[in-house]
Amino acid sequence: MSEFKLAAEARTEFGKGAARRIRRANKIPAVLYGHGSDPVHITLPGHETMLAVRQSNALFSIDLDGKPQLAVAKDIQRDPVRNIIEHVDLLIVRRGEKIAVDVAVIVTGESAPGTIHVVESQTLSIEADATKLPESLEVSIDGMEAGTHITAGEVTMPSGSTLVTDPEHIVVAVSEPRSEALPEDEAAEVAEAGAEGEEPGAEAPAEETAAE
Numbered sequence: 001m002s003e004f005k006l007a008a009e010a011r012t013e014f015g016k017g018a019a020r021r022i023r024r025a026n027k028i029p030a031v032l033y034g035h036g037s038d039p040v041h042i043t044l045p046g047h048e049t050m051l052a053v054r055q056s057n058a059l060f061s062i063d064l065d066g067k068p069q070l071a072v073a074k075d076i077q078r079d080p081v082r083n084i085i086e087h088v089d090l091l092i093v094r095r096g097e098k099i100a101v102d103v104a105v106i107v108t109g110e111s112a113p114g115t116i117h118v119v120e121s122q123t124l125s126i127e128a129d130a131t132k133l134p135e136s137l138e139v140s141i142d143g144m145e146a147g148t149h150i151t152a153g154e155v156t157m158p159s160g161s162t163l164v165t166d167p168e169h170i171v172v173a174v175s176e177p178r179s180e181a182l183p184e185d186e187a188a189e190v191a192e193a194g195a196e197g198e199e200p201g202a203e204a205p206a207e208e209t210a211a212e
Contacts (some may be wrong), residue, residue, distance in 0.1 A: 003061045003070070004052035008032075010064065011041040019086070028085050032062060032071060034092035040064070050085060057101050057133035060090060070094065072101070072130060093130035100127045100164050103134055105155075109142025111174045117141050121171045124152055125164035134158045139172055149173040 011022070011029065019029050026046040033039040042064060052058050053076055062069045075089040093099060102123040111117050124137055137155055153167025 003059050004048075004055075005061045005063065005068075006044050006048055006052065008042040008044055008062050008064045011043050014041070023084070023086070028088060030088040030090055032064075032069065032090045032092060034071075035094070037092065044088065046085075049088065053085070053088070056104055056135045059093075059131055059133065062090065070131070072099070072133065095131050097130045098127050099130045099133075100125055101133055104136045105171060106136045106138050107141055107172060108138055109140045111141045111144045112146070114176065115144070115146045115174050116177050117144075117172055117174045119172055121152070121165070121169060124155065124171065126157065126161045127164055128158065128161040132158075132160060134161065141172055141174060144174045146174055146176045 022029050022043050027043040028046050028049050030042050030044050031039050060071045062071050070093050071090040074091045077087040102125050104123055149170050150172045152165045152169040
């Protein structure tokens with residue numbers, strides 16, 4: 001797992017106005033906390049940070065006043081419209097320390113013909129070395145028949161990682177597609193029309209009136 005090195009600056013201005021000015025300068029407000037230390041408010045370089053957080057559970061090396069500090073992103077606040085990062089919460093970590101994180105579930109393979117699969121859990125909670133956090137967990141459904149499912153306890157964990165989610169929790173379920181049944185009156189109409197060779201719902205032609 002690679003480290004993303006970011007040069008941080010201490011932040012002395014607070015509030016919405018200050019945050020807007022920081023973002024206009026192509027920087028991102030953030031807070032660094034953990035291990036009993038007081039929260040440290042910082043700014044991060046905008047472009048480099050946006051590239052780094054594309055990797056799930058990325059490990060950061062935050063350089064503040066020449067002192068590097070390892071951290072992971074615990075919360076990333078984004079603008080829902082412009083999809084820009086508004087704020088990042090960074091948890092201080094140490095090498096060899098284990099922390100709990102949510103990891104994305106990636107489904108691979110194809111289930112048996114005529115079946116579909118539903119991902120019941122997009123992420124699973126695991127505990128792993130803070131410097132070796134996995135980006136995703138692969139779950140294969142190759143050849144699985146309808147009625148089968150995979151629980152969290154059946155997902156293979158990366159070396160050194162342990163599952164936090166309930167092992168009985170269903171992650172992926174395989175089933176047959178459901179066909180929507182017609183209401184009884186429509187079904188009867190379709191059956192009757194089929195027997196008479198007519199299109200369902202079609203009106204009978206009007207009778208011609210005799211010329212006077």
